[in-house]
Amino acid sequence: NAGVMQNPRHLVRRRGQEARLRCSPMKGHSHVYWYRQLPEEGLKFMVYLQKENIIDESGMPKERFSAEFPKEGPSILRIQQVVRGDSAAYFCASSPTGGGGTEAFFGQGTRLTVV
Amino acid sequence: SQQGEEDPQALSIQEGENATMNCSYKTSINNLQWYRQNSGRGLVHLILIRSNEREKHSGRLRVTLDTSKKSSSLLITASRAADTASYFCATDAGYGGSQGNLIFGKGTKLSVKP
Numbered sequence: 001n002a003g004v005m006q007n008p009r010h011l012v013r014r015r016g017q018e019a020r021l022r023c024s025p026m027k028g029h030s031h032v033y034w035y036r037q038l039p040e041e042g043l044k045f046m047v048y049l050q051k052e053n054i055i056d057e058s059g060m061p062k063e064r065f066s067a068e069f070p071k072e073g074p075s076i077l078r079i080q081q082v083v084r085g086d087s088a089a090y091f092c093a094s095s096p097t098g099g100g101g102t103e104a105f106f107g108q109g110t111r112l113t114v115v
Numbered sequence: 116s117q118q119g120e121e122d123p124q125a126l127s128i129q130e131g132e133n134a135t136m137n138c139s140y141k142t143s144i145n146n147l148q149w150y151r152q153n154s155g156r157g158l159v160h161l162i163l164i165r166s167n168e169r170e171k172h173s174g175r176l177r178v179t180l181d182t183s184k185k186s187s188s189l190l191i192t193a194s195r196a197a198d199t200a201s202y203f204c205a206t207d208a209g210y211g212g213s214q215g216n217l218i219f220g221k222g223t224k225l226s227v228k229p
Contacts, residue, residue: 004157033216042203042219043158056216091157093217103148104217106158 002026004094004107005074012113013082021077021110025094032075033104034067037089049075082114121204121220129228134191136223138204139184145207147180148217149189152201161189161202196229 005024013019025032030051035043045059049069060067064082069075079086089111093104121138128134138147146165150158164171164180164187171178177190191198201224205217 035217035219040221042221043205043217045216045218048216059216093158103160103163105160106150108157111155 004029004092004105006090006092006107006110008110009108010111010113012115014115015083016081019079019082019086019112019114021079021090021092021112022074023077023092023094023107024074025092026096026105029094029096029105031095031097032069033093033095034075034077035091035093037091037109039088043091046077079112082112084114087112087114121202121223123223124221125224125226127226127228128194130194130196132194132227134194134198134225134227136189136202136225138187138189138220140187140204140206140218141185142206144182147178147187148205149176149178149187150203150205150219152203152222154200158203191225194225194227196227199225199227201225 004026007022011019032049034046036046037043047060047067048056051069052071064080066078089109091106091109093106095104121136126134144166146163148163149161151161152158162171162173162176162178164178166182175192180187187204201222203219203222205219
């Protein structure tokens, strides 16, 4: 059973371009969470999705950021018109059920660098 | 807003010594989790302790939870160089928060010298 798979591991984008980050949850997991980590900081929650539904997007910036988790395929975090401040590590986690009492399994992250 | 705050921010010990890291949080929780992150890597789940538990063990790890003081500690006994990593506590959002949303502290950087 492969763990949470994220790709790409590293992504370099010029200012103004779009960044698409992918996350395939563990087999059997239908709950996906995206977090952002700035250097020397902890992870900050961005969005929580179930298949085809956004459950909580309270941590998502209001503009340029969007997330989806379609019926088929990986979850996608999309950042449009990237700026230097978007440079960070983006982590995806999945769990078999929702709720705070569930262990979340994390991927290796995508390190986005905006030049 | 920051929920968990770990201290110390950095800890350097010799191999074989014990390492203790602390975490304080602000609001009511359902559970608290500890994670390890090696430099440049993802997070590895270490242990989950529920709000009605006071202590939990897993191998060389011992976690305590004091809900009256809103604090938790992670003890690593007989440390090894391979334990060198950053350690984070994470709490669920608790009352009023989204289920599944974890709130992380800034972490403790542990360095174990051989």
